[in-house]
């Protein structure tokens with residue numbers, strides 16, 4: 001991040017017990033002694049920050065991705081990825097419910113924020129926004145917007161920024177076009193797990 005001394009931030013989001021876990025009689029065993037520490041039993045884990053099980057989608061966005069939108073518009077690159085075991089809440093966090101404003105996850109919130117900030121900028125500036133959507137499956141890059149493109153190569157440009165050669169790039173002008181592109185690509189995903 002541009003305004004921070006760290007390039008990488010690690011945030012831990014804890015999800016509440018789901019119905020199955022409650023039905024099985026499990027109890028919630030995660031503790032939050034400070035804003036950046038979680039405990040599980042006698043084990044302690046420290047992060048840059050911790051989002052409790054009762055955090056809203058908005059709070060998650062504000063604490064993680066929102067500052068990056070400004071950085072990106074200032075010319076920096078940013079990557080956000082979710083890591084966790086199956087059913088830990090990656091899709092809920094990153095995507096959420098696209099049709100419910102309160103339940104939207106990080107990706108749709110970034111999209112709307114990005115466009116909002118661009119609309120507020122100098123109208124003499126011209127922006128071109130392109131979207132790609134691909135998955136890594138069995139070590140191969142598959143283009144989710146053109147399923148005939150499988151095993152695409154990853155290269156670096158002169159600035160050492162990696163890119164997927166030949167991947168489909170869609171020009172988009174409004175947030176809804178990005179969401180429609182996500183919906184289109186999702187139906188081509190090889191596996192529902194991420």
Ligand SMILES: Nc1ncnc2c1ncn2[C@@H]1O[C@H](COP(=O)(O)OP(=O)(O)OP(=O)(O)O)[C@@H](O)[C@H]1O
Pocket residue numbers: 014015016018053084085086087088089090091092093192193194
């Ligand atoms: N913070 C949360 N609050 C409420 N429900 C949640 C939360 N996180 C996840 N869930 C619910 O738990 C279930 C599993 O979450 P999700 O599908 O996001 O997991 P995942 O990590 O993407 O799993 P997979 O790797 O299997 O795709 C979903 O029904 C989701 O709505």
